[in-house]
Amino acid sequence: MDISTLNNVFVFSELSTEDLELIAKFSRFKKYNKSDIIFFDTEPYLGFYVVLEGMVKIYKISKDGREHILHLVDKYNTCAEVPLFENSGAILDKDFRYPANAMAMEDTTEVMLVPARQYIELINNNPPLSMKMIAGFAKRLRHLNHHIESITLKDVSKRVAEFILNEYNARQKSTRKEKSLPPESIRLKISKYDLASYLGTILETLSRTFKKLQDDGIIEVNKRVISIRDLPRLKETAS
Amino acid sequence: MDISTLNNVFVFSELSTEDLELIAKFSRFKKYNKSDIIFFDTEPYLGFYVVLEGMVKIYKISKDGREHILHLVDKYNTCAEVPLFENSGAILDKDFRYPANAMAMEDTTEVMLVPARQYIELINNNPPLSMKMIAGFAKRLRHLNHHIESITLKDVSKRVAEFILNEYNARQKSTRKEKSLPPESIRLKISKYDLASYLGTILETLSRTFKKLQDDGIIEVNKRVISIRDLPRLKETAS
DNA sequence: CGTAACCTTGATTAAGATCAATTCTCGTGG
């Protein structure tokens, strides 16, 4: 494990090398294959996770078996930090569980489990670190609020258009571009099944929506590559 | 303004009287009537709000005019704290806006506007205060995650049943009970129109759902008072 | 007692979920 790469993790970005070494020391590193479960919502809460490689989906299963993806966590992002700060002391409770399920999405997924108790101690003596935690939570809150708004106020076409635009914008900003991919295209990092669940719909409806946008000449879909053919109209669709 | 009541505000609960006085000194106190706007999403961000009396709804308007309530803020709760911690420095930006609209729901609504810059300074020198902010955000995140899950995975009947149960449980826990109301009943604190919006549906559908639950003998609806007639079946409906 | 806000009820429609049948894609082993 190369300690220096941990600086890429947002919540760790203010930490000294000593602190990073300390965290790495009390953390556990694990590797998973595609479809492996990292934690279930029935398991006792041990600590939060940092994704070091690959991608992880956080999801819930409803009583009738339907799945809904709450969020997707990629390289250097974290999950399950929220329980750390809920009604202090609850972490020590044996009955305290993970709030959702987590599954590895790729074969090379690598994560780091940061134990709750030690991390809390660290944060208590480290104001910049807690400010980072707050900022991370603020960002997540903003995102969730937007997601709710999107799901309740927009139809599937709008949500899909919005998703594509977001991915497109993220790609424009990103430094390391995939050169095998034309600039006006994006590559889905997840299956369409998972994308549908994330957008609050189902695979069939997503498929039809893609087709409609394609028939309208707005996008072109090839496997997991989506090419934008008419950016202004895509923006208009996203409203 | 009685400083000591500020201790009831969760994020202020750890503060000394001196700190509370300081905050009260640099904050602005305002009163509103029902339907008055407290802030629009087009206004520059000044700081966060604490509701001291009455109730405030936080909502968004979609392009076609539909409204969706993101959350309802009652006595001693806060809103618009999230922007405080987004990409530090953005607060100084003239173009930084409130993320949603806020409207007073009652005639006696009283709020306190805590200016961003001064509060940030305070928080930087106060680890317990920042831990409180984190805990508050964590709670909100948990709630939002659950809300998304609920809206995407459950039909309206389930959502309504769940809402009633939550209100019922909250009332059981609460110390100050309204004695004019039977123990198995709850009183809606908002209009059915607003409740519908909060539950991600519309007034007519909510009305029909109440009727169905009433016809099934599960609840009884009188104006804004909802009485639980069959708790086990209500729980079952909420699944 | 009139009017505005709030709520209910009915008829209709539309969006999207469900069910079902294929097809596509790709990795694995013969």
Next chain:
DNA sequence: CCACGAGAATTGATCTTAATCAAGGTTACG
């Protein structure tokens, strides 16, 4: 290299839920 089979995606037909449109009823309150 091909065939097989599993997982992924498409497409069609149908059904369900809830939104929309429309009208009328209730309540609160000046």
